[in-house]
Amino acid sequence: MSVTAAQGFTAAGIAAGIKESGQPDLALVVNNGPRRAAAGVFTSNRVKAAPVLWSEQVLKGGEVTAVVLNSGGANACTGPQGFQDTHATAEKAAEVLEGHSAGEIAVASTGLIGLPLPMDKLLPGIEQAAAALGEHGGEKAAIAIKTTDTVHKTSVATHGGWTVGGMAKGAGMLAPGLATMLVVLTxxxxxxxxxxxxxxxxxTRTTFDRVDSDGCMSTNDTVLLLxxxxxxxxxAQDEFAEAVRAVCADLARQLIGDAEGASKDIRIEVINAATEDDAVEVGRSIARNNLLKCAIHGEDPNWGRVLSAIGTTKAAFEPDRLNVAINDVWVCRNGGVGADRELVDMRxxxxxxxxDLAEGGQSAVIWANDLTAEYVHENSAYSS
Amino acid sequence: MSVTAAQGFTAAGIAAGIKESGQPDLALVVNNGPRRAAAGVFTSNRVKAAPVLWSEQVLKGGEVTAVVLNSGGANACTGPQGFQDTHATAEKAAEVLEGHSAGEIAVASTGLIGLPLPMDKLLPGIEQAAAALGEHGGEKAAIAIKTTDTVHKTSVATHGGWTVGGMAKGAGMLAPGLATMLVVLTxxxxxxxxxxxxxxxxxTRTTFDRVDSDGCMSTNDTVLLLxxxxxxxxxAQDEFAEAVRAVCADLARQLIGDAEGASKDIRIEVINAATEDDAVEVGRSIARNNLLKCAIHGEDPNWGRVLSAIGTTKAAFEPDRLNVAINDVWVCRNGGVGADRELVDMRxxxxxxxxDLAEGGQSAVIWANDLTAEYVHENSAYSS
Incomplete structure (x- = not known):
C-alpha cells in the first residue's frame, strides 16, 4: 500500500536504466489534491547532496505536488552540474504532470556519492513513470528506491476515515541527522x-533520529510528508501526530532490521537520566561503540564495554551508581559486577x-546494529 | 632496552599466573634515583579503573619510586574491592623494595573489565619480580604488559649524555583520551x-591523543614518565620535550601498526584549517567513519565518505571548497570530482x-586503522 494507501495519491516505480543492473531505480509520487500541503526534514550533514539543497527550497513554500526519487546515484558532491541536473529533473516532472511548476516538485536521490547522474536515462524515465502512475503504485515506488536494502519497507496507519502511509529505503549509513534514508509519507x-x-x-526526533546503525551520517537523507x-x-493534532509517529517508528524499526550485514538489532534504553539530552547522548555513545557492537555480534554480554562507552559522555552520572541490564539481566550493579553473565540469553x-544512570526521571531509546564481518565486506566491496 | 635504557632504572617482567595462558603478566619498573621525579597522564574516561584512581593520587606528589603493571585483568568496574586490591599491590611493592611507602608506587592494569584480580597470584608475583629486577630487564617488562599485542613495543632516544626510553602496550580500544594503552617512559x-x-x-597531546584505532576509549589508559x-x-626544556615527544610518537606509531585486526594504517592530515581544534575535530571524524574504514580496507579511494565525515563536524569550511587527496592524488577538488580515482595506488x-579545509593555516595529523573482519572476529570472541 505504501504511499498510495491514502486517498489522493498516485505513484509509480520503474526501471529507467540508471542502475547498470537494470533493476527499478525511479519512483514518482504525485499528490492529486485537493490540498498539496507538505513538510520535510533533511540531513544535518553540512555536505548536502544537490537534491537536498533543491528540496529544502521547495519545502519552504509548504506545497509539494510530486516527488521524484531515484536510486543508483546520490547526486552528492557533484558541484554546479549536479544542482542543474536536479533542477532539470524537477522541470521535467512539472512538464509531464502538466500545469505545475518545478518549484512544487521535490527530488530525492540515493546511491553512489561523487558521480553525475545519467540524465539521458533519468529524464525519459520520468515520462515513463508518469505514464505508469496509478492508485496502487505505492509498492512499486517503494521497490524502486532500494539500494542495498534486501526488502522494501512500507507502513500504513488507518484511523477513522483518514490514513497515513509511507515508504522508506536505507540500509547503510544509518545515523542521526537521519541516514541514507529516503522516506515519503502521505x-x-x-x-x-x-x-x-x-x-x-x-x-522524526524520536524515531529516525534515534536509529544509529553505523554512526555514519549521509549527505542525502530526506523525509517528506505530503x-x-x-x-x-x-x-485533532495530537491524534494526527501520533499516527505520523507510529508510521515513522514502524519504518525506522524496519530500517534497523535490514541494516547492511547486521545479525542483531540492539535496542538501547537509557533510563533515570537527568535530562532527555543526557539519555540520548549516552544511548548514542553506546550505539557507536565498535567493541560493544562486536561483542553483541559474538553474543557476549560484555557490560564493561557499555560502561566504558557511558564514561566518554558528559551526561550526569556517578560511576559507582551505574546499573546495566542486557536482555533484562542486571549484569552490572553500582558500577561493578552484578548478576551472573551466564544468565543472559543472547540467541x-x-x-x-x-x-540506568540513577540520576533523574528521563529516558530515551536508541536503536543500533551489531558490527559484523558482513558489514565490512559489503562496505569494502560496494562503493557508495 | 626499553625502560632500562636510561641510567638509574631496573625492571623485570615475569609470569605470575594472572593469565591463564601462563604468559608473562607482571612488570616492575624501579627508579633507583638519585631523583625520583614523575609525571602522569591518564584516561579521560569518567569510568576509571581502580589503578588509574590510585596512580592519579600518587602522581600528585610528583614522586614515583616504582611502577607495578599487570596484564590479564584491568581491575576496572570492580568496586571498593578493586581499589583495595590496587592499594594492596602498592603496599606489597613498597614492602619488597624496602624503605619506601605505598604512596610512591604507581599501579597500572590491563585486560578484562569487571573481573577481580587474582591477588593470591599477583602479590607473590611482586616478590618474584623484585627478585628478578635488573638493568637489562626493560625488554621483559615490555613483554609482560602485552594483551592482544602481537609484538612488544619499545623506543629509545639518546641525546648528549642523557636518554629517554619507554615501553608501550595497546592493541584494541585505541582512542583519544588515550586508549587501552599502558606506557612507561624513563x-x-x-x-x-x-x-x-x-x-x-x-x-601526549600530539601523539597518543591523536591515535584513534577504533574510536573506543578505555578505562585504564596510563602514561607515566619517571x-x-x-x-x-x-x-634545555625544549630539547628534553622534543626527546619525549619523539619517543611517544614512535610508540604511538607502533601501536597503530599493531592494532587489532588492522590491515591498513591510515594517516589523516587535515590542512588549512581555521584552528588546530577544527583540524583535530575533522581528523577524528574521518578516523571514526566506519564506512570509510571499510572502504580503505577494500582499497577503495572512496572520497565521498571523507566528505560525508567532514560534513558532520562544526569546523569552519565551505562544502564547495573542500579538497581531498588519497595517497597524494587529489580525487576531490572544490567539493566535487577531482583527479581520476584509478590513479590512487592503495596496495x-x-x-x-x-x-584541505581551505580556511586557514592550521593542521593536525590523526592516525587510524581500517575496519576488518578480523577486528570483528577478535572483538566478538575475546572478552575485554
Missing amino acids: TDADVEAPALDAALREA ASGASGITP YREVRITA | TDADVEAPALDAALREA ASGASGITP YREVRITA
Whole structure:
C-alpha cells in the first residue's frame, strides 16, 4: 500500500536504466489534491547532496505536488552540474504532470556519492513513470528506491476515515541527522503545512533520529510528508501526530532490521537520566561503540564495554551508581559486577541493553546494529 | 632496552599466573634515583579503573619510586574491592623494595573489565619480580604488559649524555583520551616534576591523543614518565620535550601498526584549517567513519565518505571548497570530482588521506586503522 494507501495519491516505480543492473531505480509520487500541503526534514550533514539543497527550497513554500526519487546515484558532491541536473529533473516532472511548476516538485536521490547522474536515462524515465502512475503504485515506488536494502519497507496507519502511509529505503549509513534514508509519507487528512511540519519534526526526533546503525551520517537523507486533504477530515493534532509517529517508528524499526550485514538489532534504553539530552547522548555513545557492537555480534554480554562507552559522555552520572541490564539481566550493579553473565540469553536477533544512570526521571531509546564481518565486506566491496 | 635504557632504572617482567595462558603478566619498573621525579597522564574516561584512581593520587606528589603493571585483568568496574586490591599491590611493592611507602608506587592494569584480580597470584608475583629486577630487564617488562599485542613495543632516544626510553602496550580500544594503552617512559635526565609534566602533556597531546584505532576509549589508559637524574645532566626544556615527544610518537606509531585486526594504517592530515581544534575535530571524524574504514580496507579511494565525515563536524569550511587527496592524488577538488580515482595506488599498508579545509593555516595529523573482519572476529570472541 505504501504511499498510495491514502486517498489522493498516485505513484509509480520503474526501471529507467540508471542502475547498470537494470533493476527499478525511479519512483514518482504525485499528490492529486485537493490540498498539496507538505513538510520535510533533511540531513544535518553540512555536505548536502544537490537534491537536498533543491528540496529544502521547495519545502519552504509548504506545497509539494510530486516527488521524484531515484536510486543508483546520490547526486552528492557533484558541484554546479549536479544542482542543474536536479533542477532539470524537477522541470521535467512539472512538464509531464502538466500545469505545475518545478518549484512544487521535490527530488530525492540515493546511491553512489561523487558521480553525475545519467540524465539521458533519468529524464525519459520520468515520462515513463508518469505514464505508469496509478492508485496502487505505492509498492512499486517503494521497490524502486532500494539500494542495498534486501526488502522494501512500507507502513500504513488507518484511523477513522483518514490514513497515513509511507515508504522508506536505507540500509547503510544509518545515523542521526537521519541516514541514507529516503522516506515519503502521505496522508489524506486535511492538514495545513505548519501542522504537518510540527507532526513530522516531533515524529522524526524520536524515531529516525534515534536509529544509529553505523554512526555514519549521509549527505542525502530526506523525509517528506505530503497531505492531499482527500478524506475531508482534519484530525485533532495530537491524534494526527501520533499516527505520523507510529508510521515513522514502524519504518525506522524496519530500517534497523535490514541494516547492511547486521545479525542483531540492539535496542538501547537509557533510563533515570537527568535530562532527555543526557539519555540520548549516552544511548548514542553506546550505539557507536565498535567493541560493544562486536561483542553483541559474538553474543557476549560484555557490560564493561557499555560502561566504558557511558564514561566518554558528559551526561550526569556517578560511576559507582551505574546499573546495566542486557536482555533484562542486571549484569552490572553500582558500577561493578552484578548478576551472573551466564544468565543472559543472547540467541535472538533483538538484544536489549538498559543503562540506568540513577540520576533523574528521563529516558530515551536508541536503536543500533551489531558490527559484523558482513558489514565490512559489503562496505569494502560496494562503493557508495 | 626499553625502560632500562636510561641510567638509574631496573625492571623485570615475569609470569605470575594472572593469565591463564601462563604468559608473562607482571612488570616492575624501579627508579633507583638519585631523583625520583614523575609525571602522569591518564584516561579521560569518567569510568576509571581502580589503578588509574590510585596512580592519579600518587602522581600528585610528583614522586614515583616504582611502577607495578599487570596484564590479564584491568581491575576496572570492580568496586571498593578493586581499589583495595590496587592499594594492596602498592603496599606489597613498597614492602619488597624496602624503605619506601605505598604512596610512591604507581599501579597500572590491563585486560578484562569487571573481573577481580587474582591477588593470591599477583602479590607473590611482586616478590618474584623484585627478585628478578635488573638493568637489562626493560625488554621483559615490555613483554609482560602485552594483551592482544602481537609484538612488544619499545623506543629509545639518546641525546648528549642523557636518554629517554619507554615501553608501550595497546592493541584494541585505541582512542583519544588515550586508549587501552599502558606506557612507561624513563629518563636519566635531571628534570623536576613540573618540567616532566609539561613535556609529557605536550607530547601526549600530539601523539597518543591523536591515535584513534577504533574510536573506543578505555578505562585504564596510563602514561607515566619517571626521571632518575642519574646522568647528572639537565637538558634545555625544549630539547628534553622534543626527546619525549619523539619517543611517544614512535610508540604511538607502533601501536597503530599493531592494532587489532588492522590491515591498513591510515594517516589523516587535515590542512588549512581555521584552528588546530577544527583540524583535530575533522581528523577524528574521518578516523571514526566506519564506512570509510571499510572502504580503505577494500582499497577503495572512496572520497565521498571523507566528505560525508567532514560534513558532520562544526569546523569552519565551505562544502564547495573542500579538497581531498588519497595517497597524494587529489580525487576531490572544490567539493566535487577531482583527479581520476584509478590513479590512487592503495596496495601498501600505509594510506595517507589529506583533507584541505581551505580556511586557514592550521593542521593536525590523526592516525587510524581500517575496519576488518578480523577486528570483528577478535572483538566478538575475546572478552575485554
